[in-house]
Amino acid sequence: MEMRKAYAEVMSELMTEDRHVVILDADLAKASGTRNLYESFPNQMFDCGVAEQNMASIAAGLASYGFKPYIESFTPFATRRICDQVAISIAYAKNNVKIVGTDPGISAELNGATHMSMEDIGVMRSIPGMVIFEPVDEVQLRAALPVINDYNGVVYIRLFRKERPQVFEESYKFDLFKADLLKEGKDLSIFVSGLQTAEVLEAAKNELLAEGIDAEVINIHTIKPIDRETVTASARKTGAVLTVENHNVIGGLHSAVLEALEAEKIPALAVGIQDRFGEVGKLPYLTKALGLTKENVIETAKKAVSLK
Amino acid sequence: MNTDLKEVCKDIRCGILTAIGHLGVGHIGGCLSIVEYLAVLYFDEMNIDPENPRMQGRDRFVCSKGHAGPAVYATLAERGYFPKEDLLTLNQGGTHLPSHCDMNLTTGIDMTAGSLGQGISCAVGAALGSKIENDGATVYAIVGDGESQEGQVWEAAMFAASKKLDNLIVATDYNKLQIDGTVEEVNGIAPLDKKWEAFGWNVINVENGNDVYQVKAAVDKAKSNRGSGKPTMIILNTKKGCGVKWIEDLGTGNHNTNVTEEQAAAAIAEIRGN
Numbered sequence: 001m002e003m004r005k006a007y008a009e010v011m012s013e014l015m016t017e018d019r020h021v022v023i024l025d026a027d028l029a030k031a032s033g034t035r036n037l038y039e040s041f042p043n044q045m046f047d048c049g050v051a052e053q054n055m056a057s058i059a060a061g062l063a064s065y066g067f068k069p070y071i072e073s074f075t076p077f078a079t080r081r082i083c084d085q086v087a088i089s090i091a092y093a094k095n096n097v098k099i100v101g102t103d104p105g106i107s108a109e110l111n112g113a114t115h116m117s118m119e120d121i122g123v124m125r126s127i128p129g130m131v132i133f134e135p136v137d138e139v140q141l142r143a144a145l146p147v148i149n150d151y152n153g154v155v156y157i158r159l160f161r162k163e164r165p166q167v168f169e170e171s172y173k174f175d176l177f178k179a180d181l182l183k184e185g186k187d188l189s190i191f192v193s194g195l196q197t198a199e200v201l202e203a204a205k206n207e208l209l210a211e212g213i214d215a216e217v218i219n220i221h222t223i224k225p226i227d228r229e230t231v232t233a234s235a236r237k238t239g240a241v242l243t244v245e246n247h248n249v250i251g252g253l254h255s256a257v258l259e260a261l262e263a264e265k266i267p268a269l270a271v272g273i274q275d276r277f278g279e280v281g282k283l284p285y286l287t288k289a290l291g292l293t294k295e296n297v298i299e300t301a302k303k304a305v306s307l308k
Numbered sequence: 309m310n311t312d313l314k315e316v317c318k319d320i321r322c323g324i325l326t327a328i329g330h331l332g333v334g335h336i337g338g339c340l341s342i343v344e345y346l347a348v349l350y351f352d353e354m355n356i357d358p359e360n361p362r363m364q365g366r367d368r369f370v371c372s373k374g375h376a377g378p379a380v381y382a383t384l385a386e387r388g389y390f391p392k393e394d395l396l397t398l399n400q401g402g403t404h405l406p407s408h409c410d411m412n413l414t415t416g417i418d419m420t421a422g423s424l425g426q427g428i429s430c431a432v433g434a435a436l437g438s439k440i441e442n443d444g445a446t447v448y449a450i451v452g453d454g455e456s457q458e459g460q461v462w463e464a465a466m467f468a469a470s471k472k473l474d475n476l477i478v479a480t481d482y483n484k485l486q487i488d489g490t491v492e493e494v495n496g497i498a499p500l501d502k503k504w505e506a507f508g509w510n511v512i513n514v515e516n517g518n519d520v521y522q523v524k525a526a527v528d529k530a531k532s533n534r535g536s537g538k539p540t541m542i543i544l545n546t547k548k549g550c551g552v553k554w555i556e557d558l559g560t561g562n563h564n565t566n567v568t569e570e571q572a573a574a575a576i577a578e579i580r581g582n
Contacts, residue, residue, distance in 0.1 A: 043440050046436070048463075049466075049470075051460075051463040051466070053425075053426075053429070053459075053460050054429045054432075054460055054463035054464050054467055056429075057426045057429030057460070057464075058429050058430070058432050058433035058436065058467065060419075060429075060433060061370075061419065061429065061430035061433020061434040061435075061436070061437065062434070062436060062437045064411065064418065064430065064433070064434055064437075065433070065434050065437030065441070066441075067437055067440075069433075085423075085426055085429075088420065088422065088423040088426060089420070089426045089429070089430055092420060093411055093412065093419070093420035094411075
């Protein structure tokens with residue numbers, strides 16, 4: 001199932017359970033997968049039109065009135081465009097608003113550079129108190145949303161909209177503040193979020209093992225606050241680190257991991273977007289053009305191990 | 309509670325001067341210009357309870373021009389939300405009375421504001437929340453005229469009319485001055501009434517927004533618009549720095565200016581008519 005469909009299904013359940021859960025859109029309800037919920041929840045779904053900053057502050061006003069608003073837009077418009085409204089109306093004012101950004105990084109595909117957020121995690125990460133969550137697959141998303149809904153604080157959900165290969169088993173138990181160990185290993189710690197997780201896991205189980213590298217793979221679904229304990233323990237054990245992310249290597253997962261390892265002397269390399277804007281294309285093209293390929297993961301992993 | 313609104317206005321003005329004079333500097337002009345509106349709301353119109361500041365279904369007020377915090381604090385203190393002595397802590401480290409309104413620091417403040425343009429959207433959100441809850445509350449707000457240069461103000465205006473939020477009453481502090489010059493010199497907003505009308509709002513022009521009875525009549529009229537399906541804009545033609553001659557005379561210079569304790573004391577005497 002598409003991630004947005006799973007998202008809409010869970011939101012429908014949450015809105016049924018609690019009439020104070022409301023969703024606000026900025027003319028992208030169809031894209032977010034929630035347009036069909038408008039009929040069933042006329043007092044819980046509001047389209048603000050193409051006015052994201054107004055949407056963010058209205059959500060803050062609703063939260064001050066005891067509601068639990070979710071605001072939806074594409075990642076760049078849910079973050080960099082409304083950074084000040086998120087910072088002041090929502091985060092500083094401690095208004096319990098959830099921010100759902102769809103089409104992170106290169107997944108904006110044919111919408112191209114203007115709609116591609118290479119910096120959204122960096123923008124949001126530097127806002128005090130912000131929690132940042134990026135799901136890997138439908139199982140993790142379904143497990144996470146009720147937990148996030150119960151969390152009293154601002155959470156940014158970085159949501160891939162289309163189908164994702166399943167990584168987690170149905171029995172998966174989600175902890176918002178605990179990273180998930182996907183594969184144990186002793187030679188290298190790979191920390192990965194979102195888009196490339198399945199592929200990185202596959203590389204670790206096959207190609208890297210064949211190269212003699214037994215890599216540990218850990219999914220950092222919550223980039224802020226990062227699970228420092230898990231990151232540090234794994235890095236100390238393996239002695240080398242690789243981060244893989246669909247985001248600028250500045251300000252995102254790589255930065256968060258380096259900050260967690262600030263007191264360690266452990267080599268850490270990055271596969272991510274090298275401080276550049278996006279462009280139009282389909283995922284396979286963009287993955288290659290922006291250096292996010294499995295081949296690059298394997299090569300960089302080998303380099304990281306050689307630095308030990 | 310004092311019900312003589314003219315006396316209440318004097319008390320609030322003296323509270324503002326005491327707070328800013330003790331500190332030595334502040335947004336005095338835009339505080340003094342909105343005193344009558346605050347007096348009418350907090351001492352006459354709003355369904356509030358200082359003993360129960362978070363009362364369910366209470367009316368709310370959002371000071372979107374958040375830098376007028378000291379005016380709201382003077383009003384809240386006068387109304388009994390906290391001791392008047394607290395006004396002397398304005399902007400001191402660790403105070404619960406910061407320059408700009410903060411809902412998490414100050415008892416009685418309904419919304420954090422300071423980054424201009426956002427407060428009115430928050431008020432729209434609260435008005436929408438009240439409609440959903442059907443609790444009969446009225447949400448009040450005030451925006452600055454300079455603030456009305458923010459695009460977000462007009463996004464909020466459009467949405468409030470579209471959603472028929474007739475429980476929302478917003479005023480504009482139309483004192484026609486901002487930091488860099490007159491509003492019309494810097495980036496003109498006239499004709500303000502026609503703009504709000506075009507956005508689908510009821511508009512009430514108050515010739516003298518510093519005449520407390522004119523302001524009261526306007527708020528009464530705005531409340532009677534409930535059922536019209538339209539939010540209401542009250543345009544308060546005010547004087548920045550109103551009530552203290554030398555501050556009024558500073559013109560654009562009175563937005564954020566030095567006020568000594570001696571000047572404050574003299575101004576208080578002027579207001580009290582001594």
